[in-house]
Amino acid sequence: MSQAADAHDAPTSTGIDHKKLIMWLFLASDCMFFGTLISTHLLYRKLYPTGFTDAEGHQHFIQNLFNIELTSFSTFILLMSSFLMALAVSAMHKGEIKSFRRNVLGVIFFGLIFLGCQVFEFTHFYHQGLTIQNSVLGSTFYVLTGTHGTHVAIGVLWLVLLYFYSFTGKLGGHMGALDVEVAGLYWHFVDIVWIIIFTAVYLVEYLGPSGIWGSGLPVITK
């Protein structure tokens, strides 16, 4: 696409490309989105420190459910995918389309590993008795991490489409690099959100003997 192919390409007042600016604005909005979801989870976690009760009436603590090694691994994979995404963006800026394709395939692969881990985790938790219906914890946990997973899946889909689009020869020059960079911004953001979710949902459960959530709060059991 030529530089003048679009009215968007006229020099902007700030010097920032429209596409990049609108992505930053979207991410600002998405911050509030995840902020609300994470707040919901933390509020309920504080209120109900006991986790959930399964169909047989057994109380479960969430720490016993988590497989922190697996989640740490998938977190690491997602972090590394961000690294590859940065390489892909950099390659695109230099016009190295082959390097871009290699790196973006890596991102897609790592993103799929992360999603696979999440599917495994959801299945595992479900078999352990945590469902969206049987507790507030189940509702907040699945909806929060599921929403994040949806973001990752959309990112993977976007990158797959970009990867195939790169073979049409239309992904090039300044606009092509911009398109990849905007996808990169999204990917990095989704990654950062996961770091926060990993900390707020998983890691804090391991602080102190029974987590930072302490006792002395009203515990509602069914």
Add this chain to the structure above:
Amino acid sequence: MSHDTHHAPVASKLDLAPERSDLGLIRPDRTTGWRDWLTTVDHKKIGVLYGAFAMMYFLIGGVEALAIRTQLIRPDNDFVTARMYNQLFTMHGTTMIFLGVMPLSAAFFNFLVPLQIGARDVAFPRLNAFSLWTFVFGAFVLNASWLFEFGHLAGWFNSFDWHKALVYTDFAPANGWFSYAPLSGTFGQADASLQAPRFTGVGTDFWIIGIQVLGIASLAASFNFICTIINMRAKGMTMMRLPVFTWMTLVTSFLIILAFPAITVALIELMFDRQFGANFFNPSAGGQPVLWQHLFWIFGHPEVYILVLPAMGIVSEILPTFSGKALFGYPIIVFSGAVIGFLGFAVWSHHMFTTGLGPVPTAAFALLTMAIAVPTGVKIFNWIGTLWGGRIRFTPPMVLALGFIWMFMCGGFSGVMHSSAPADSQQQDSYFVIAHFHYVLLGGVLLGLMAGLYFWFPKIFGRMPNAPLAYIASGLVILGFNMAFGPMHYLGLAGMPRRTHTYHAGNGWETWNYVSTIGAYILGAGVFLAFMNLVWTAFKGKKCASDPWGGRTMEWSLPSPVPEYNFAQSPIIASRDAYFEDKHGGRRIGYENDGGNAGVHMPSQSWMPLLAGAGFLFIGLGMPMMSMHVPHAGWLVITGLTVLFVGIWLWALEGPGGYMLKTPVAPSSSGQPAPAATTSAH
């Protein structure tokens, strides 16, 4: 891959040779008539469409309001059933806020912002069209609930199994515009179909998905406007030279992108409760209904400012024009608008004083709420300062703008009364609250928006509204409004509760309810007359010059109706109110050496935003039908998601396109303007 080199600049888009998009489909650039309106990416046409839909929904919401008032005209009335009454007040509130005021504001944003900042379009023209169509389909989904309700009342569904199985049959939303949990949510345990028992029927599901879709439309539009205002200002149009309306658009758009995610999440959670048996707000499983209130009002209070700030921006344009003076205290007005935006996020719990938050949060939210009166008061004083010593012309927009100041102040006074938690505890859920927010939203916002309509209609259509009719309509609106809502202050303090479909005789409420209903009829007649005058103006009004009011901002420098490229040559701005100063001596506007025979780049029209938006129609109808257990309704949702995805995908692949349009050259006006002397000119 350059598109613009395919064609030489043309004088009209009808002269274009057919051009294929990157997909190989012919771009709908040369269309006229309804195809042109469906595929347009022109911010002015999109603005007109927003305005037309908003006015239609204003009238629908108004009919709902009149039905409510008719029911309340005398004690123990049975004009509508209690069940219908619940649906009427819910849909009245939802319609007026999301389908009336917000899109009418969006109509002004669309039409005015690019013109006021000296741009040729918004940053993302196709995204703008997507916002419009998403709004249109979302609004339709919300109102489709009425079609189901009428079908139910007419007995059309009686033979269907899914209808026989329904426990609750309120098809239109019936929870109030805030849909408080647990009434809107679930109770008990989810069954095998993953659905827990509910308190209300599928109306709530229509409400959830309708608001969700409308939220997407508002978010997409707001990203676009912030981008446009920050990035597409003409040379010399610094932030502190922006017209106040554009500033308020910017603040409003930031409020939307930061406040709407809270309702988006709340709606997702409520949807999971209702559709999949989650427990976010299910009290029997430990869900906290008060969380819904928090999430709703974290969105809901900024929403109030989302509604009112555009009207404040409009009034800030009209008052200086008809006072013959520059706006008094421009920087302070801008700053106050931004402060209102910030504080708007810190006062949500004043809607929840009676939930028992505890003394510290209650005191904090009461104080912050009182604090928000300060920037609002600052604005009022600045408007009065603008009027002070001016040569005031009582044109129809000015009459309405003055009405705005006065009525909005009344609403503000009762608002400060609510900020005191003990007083609020007495007023909560009474007609006093109804009186308060109608003074803010009707006396304030509606009068402001009507003022804007009368002010800019000559620019939009190049035709002048009928002035005597406009005065009569304005008088009827202001008189009827005060007659309808003034007595509600008394009724509320005398104990009349909100959202109750009737009342018994003997409480001392009869007289004022009667007066209020008569006032509502007068108000309805006034609004109808005002809108009919505008519709008539659009088609048959007397043609007028391009600057009939003696305007101050850049849109008045353009011919009426505004040509599709807006500015034949991009302007260079040397001061605030550049157009006004330029008209009266000082050289404040120059023009860049663009346009002319070289042409102006125009974005290509597209079917894809409409297609993508249509996906929401299927999703929006499918989700509530799933709740009704209509067989195969899930496929409707899947179809919708597919249409949405395909629409966006083709949109990405078709390429932006574009063509060059010749513009008339005005050689005398090109070149750099003289710099403004100092800011003392203001």
